[in-house]
Amino acid sequence: MDREVRTEIPQDASPVLVEVWRGQMVESRHRLSIAVVDPHGGVVHGWGDIEQPIYGRSAIKPLLAIPLVESGAADRFGLSAAEIALATASHSGEPRHVEGVTAWLARAGLTPDDLECGAHWPYHEPSLHAMVKAGIAPNRAYNNCSGKHAGFLTTALHLGEKTKGYIQYEHAVQQRLLGVLEQMAACELGDAPRGIDGCGIPVIAMPLGNTAFAFAQMADPHHLPPQRALACERILAAMMAEPFMVAGTGRYCTQLMQAIPGKAAVKTGAEGVYCAAIPSLGLGICIKAEDGAGRAAEVALGQVLRHLGILTDEEAAKHPELLTPEIRNWAGTLTGHLKPSDELAF
Amino acid sequence: MDREVRTEIPQDASPVLVEVWRGQMVESRHRLSIAVVDPHGGVVHGWGDIEQPIYGRSAIKPLLAIPLVESGAADRFGLSAAEIALATASHSGEPRHVEGVTAWLARAGLTPDDLECGAHWPYHEPSLHAMVKAGIAPNRAYNNCSGKHAGFLTTALHLGEKTKGYIQYEHAVQQRLLGVLEQMAACELGDAPRGIDGCGIPVIAMPLGNTAFAFAQMADPHHLPPQRALACERILAAMMAEPFMVAGTGRYCTQLMQAIPGKAAVKTGAEGVYCAAIPSLGLGICIKAEDGAGRAAEVALGQVLRHLGILTDEEAAKHPELLTPEIRNWAGTLTGHLKPSDELAF
Numbered sequence: 301m302d303r304e305v306r307t308e309i310p311q312d313a314s315p316v317l318v319e320v321w322r323g324q325m326v327e328s329r330h331r332l333s334i335a336v337v338d339p340h341g342g343v344v345h346g347w348g349d350i351e352q353p354i355y356g357r358s359a360i361k362p363l364l365a366i367p368l369v370e371s372g373a374a375d376r377f378g379l380s381a382a383e384i385a386l387a388t389a390s391h392s393g394e395p396r397h398v399e400g401v402t403a404w405l406a407r408a409g410l411t412p413d414d415l416e417c418g419a420h421w422p423y424h425e426p427s428l429h430a431m432v433k434a435g436i437a438p439n440r441a442y443n444n445c446s447g448k449h450a451g452f453l454t455t456a457l458h459l460g461e462k463t464k465g466y467i468q469y470e471h472a473v474q475q476r477l478l479g480v481l482e483q484m485a486a487c488e489l490g491d492a493p494r495g496i497d498g499c500g501i502p503v504i505a506m507p508l509g510n511t512a513f514a515f516a517q518m519a520d521p522h523h524l525p526p527q528r529a530l531a532c533e534r535i536l537a538a539m540m541a542e543p544f545m546v547a548g549t550g551r552y553c554t555q556l557m558q559a560i561p562g563k564a565a566v567k568t569g570a571e572g573v574y575c576a577a578i579p580s581l582g583l584g585i586c587i588k589a590e591d592g593a594g595r596a597a598e599v600a601l602g603q604v605l606r607h608l609g610i611l612t613d614e615e616a617a618k619h620p621e622l623l624t625p626e627i628r629n630w631a632g633t634l635t636g637h638l639k640p641s642d643e644l645a646f
Numbered sequence: 647m648d649r650e651v652r653t654e655i656p657q658d659a660s661p662v663l664v665e666v667w668r669g670q671m672v673e674s675r676h677r678l679s680i681a682v683v684d685p686h687g688g689v690v691h692g693w694g695d696i697e698q699p700i701y702g703r704s705a706i707k708p709l710l711a712i713p714l715v716e717s718g719a720a721d722r723f724g725l726s727a728a729e730i731a732l733a734t735a736s737h738s739g740e741p742r743h744v745e746g747v748t749a750w751l752a753r754a755g756l757t758p759d760d761l762e763c764g765a766h767w768p769y770h771e772p773s774l775h776a777m778v779k780a781g782i783a784p785n786r787a788y789n790n791c792s793g794k795h796a797g798f799l800t801t802a803l804h805l806g807e808k809t810k811g812y813i814q815y816e817h818a819v820q821q822r823l824l825g826v827l828e829q830m831a832a833c834e835l836g837d838a839p840r841g842i843d844g845c846g847i848p849v850i851a852m853p854l855g856n857t858a859f860a861f862a863q864m865a866d867p868h869h870l871p872p873q874r875a876l877a878c879e880r881i882l883a884a885m886m887a888e889p890f891m892v893a894g895t896g897r898y899c900t901q902l903m904q905a906i907p908g909k910a911a912v913k914t915g916a917e918g919v920y921c922a923a924i925p926s927l928g929l930g931i932c933i934k935a936e937d938g939a940g941r942a943a944e945v946a947l948g949q950v951l952r953h954l955g956i957l958t959d960e961e962a963a964k965h966p967e968l969l970t971p972e973i974r975n976w977a978g979t980l981t982g983h984l985k986p987s988d989e990l991a992f
Contacts, residue, residue, distance in 0.1 A: 322917075323701075323840050324839035324841060324851075325841065325851050327701055328917050328918065328937055328938030331677075331936075418975060418976030418978065432778040493670035493671035494669050494670060495671065495673075498975040498976060498981070499975065591677075591937035592674030592939070593937055629842065629843065629844040630845065630846075631762075631763065632764065635841060635843070
């Protein structure tokens with residue numbers, strides 16, 4: 301079947317693709333599996349076990365934003381590109397993120413209390429310190445997933461569904477997403493292993509290669525029904541137009557999309573997952589670090605984009621933080637760096 | 647030679663010894679190498695590549711505290727068990743830690759400005775928030791390594807050495823430590839790979855098995871010269887008597903040593919290193935997570951101690967956080983747990 305991911309990669313241990321150097325020696329090593337897939341399901345490049353089931357976590361938020369746009373909910377509530385980017389975000393809780401989500405909710409007649417994710421302090425340290433100093437505790441809009449949840453609520457509202465309980469597996473919102481994932485990734489998920497995400501929604505295991513395929517379909521949506529294709533294009537365009545909204549100050553997603561404007565939409569997820577869609581090449585990428593390390597998935601993504609020519613040599617030279625991020629100690633002394641291993645070559 | 651670590655463990659990839667479960671599936675996997683060594687250099691148990699060179703990082707702080715006690719500096723400045731424990735600590739910057747180091751420095755006529763580590767905010771969130779609220783910025787005594795640095799300064803002072811520059815490889819303090827490590831681990835380190843630690847001191851690569859051997863010699867110091875043997879016993883006793891000072895609220899070192907009072911002295915280090923000394927069995931343990939994950943080294947240490955009978959079934963049942971720590975999401979929902987893999991069995 302055209303849409304199934306074909307692979308000859310053996311099911312053995314993932315190779316060491318990222319090294320952590322300190323002084324004269326590699327101190328730690330990260331093993332990863334990576335699939336680069338085209339919109340026909342062909343595996344263009346692969347490392348490790350790309351048939352392994354993975355939880356896409358927040359890296360698949362661009363897929364989870366599809367119903368928001370496809371259903372017409374985004375237009376009904378007049379969502380801007382920045383707000384659609386927030387729907388795909390794991391944001392750092394900086395004022396623009398929190399104010400953005402709060403204003404969007406208000407336009408839909410909702411408040412942060414309607415979000416069913418927990419509250420947590422901003423990842424962004426200056427924002428956290430400013431709040432502590434002012435005696436402000438975070439509400440649910442500060443949760444890094446608050447934009448995704450606002451999208452779920454908005455979609456439910458638009459379709460006349462009960463908003464309460466929208467994070468439950470059985471709720472129409474989640475069942476609709478299950479269908480979208482099955483269609484985009486071309487796999488049956490009814491019996492897939494599942495669990496609960498950091499923000500309370502279900503996580504459904506999909507094969508790594510199929511997850512990359514879903515992003516390939518976003519990148520080149522010409523196989524998809526027109527409304528779905530338009531939604532995919534609009535979501536990726538919003539992410540690339542508003543990289544700050546997808547993550548925040550100093551975050552890899554934001555830095556990378558700012559470094560290669562308009563060339564790739566990328567999204568990180570917990571436990572070392574990274575996904576990307578490259579419209580110009582019609583390719584989807586999914587990366588999973590065996591050990592769950594985000595630092596490894598970042599460097600691996602940068603290197604894959606460099607090999608694909610999406611991150612040019614000039615851009616790579618200008619942004620060493622994307623491929624060989626420095627490790628500095630508390631006094632600011634350079635003590636090491638991460639780098640792609642020699643095995644991560646095409 | 648009696649003191650060399652003998653091993654027949656092959657040099658292949660480290661096995662998966664710790665699993666991260668979420669819902670119905672293992673989400674991430676950690677590979678580790680572990681050596682359990684006796685004071686004659688015999689490898690009692692081993693997993694993975696125990697001849698690999700590793701940076702012991704903060705996990706070898708108990709070894710680095712030896713000159714402080716052995717030289718007589720600890721007695722000259724009247725150090726308590728709590729202060730000796732601080733010299734081995736990676737503390738969380740809670741008031742008792744910071745006040746302890748500051749008072750010790752003052753008795754030696756020094757201030758936090760004499761410490762050559764950088765300053766950073768406390769790991770302990772309530773302490774951090776209290777400081778931010780009060781407008782207090784951290785000085786160097788808040789650095790998690792400040793006790794170790796206070797020990798280095800105190801030793802230099804006692805021995806009439808210049809204190810300035812004590813973090814440099816060439817300084818008498820660091821050269822003395824190099825000798826102590828060579829003697830305790832029974833290996834030549836003059837040409838060993840080296841780098842700089844998070845707190846500015848040199849890190850010297852030692853084989854994993856030799857690092858475990860150094861802790862075995864601490865655990866059963868009867869081979870050592872009397873002053874050295876007494877220093878080892880006093881350092882381990884201080885750590886076991888003052889587990890809070892070694893780490894802090896909610897930290898694994900503290901929780902574990904509180905759960906098994908007097909039975910093991912354990913110390914974590916950055917990049918997934920853990921060391922332990924078990925006086926009753928005369929055993930030393932060194933653990934290195936290939937990927938640098940501290941969460942993995944913790945669970946592995948707990949399981950090794952359980953297999954050795956140091957963490958009893960009753961204690962393990964009472965402290966599930968030591969072997970199968972829960973993963974909860976921002977709303978407090980239980981979403982997964984870590985656990986030792988079936989391969990981590992004796």
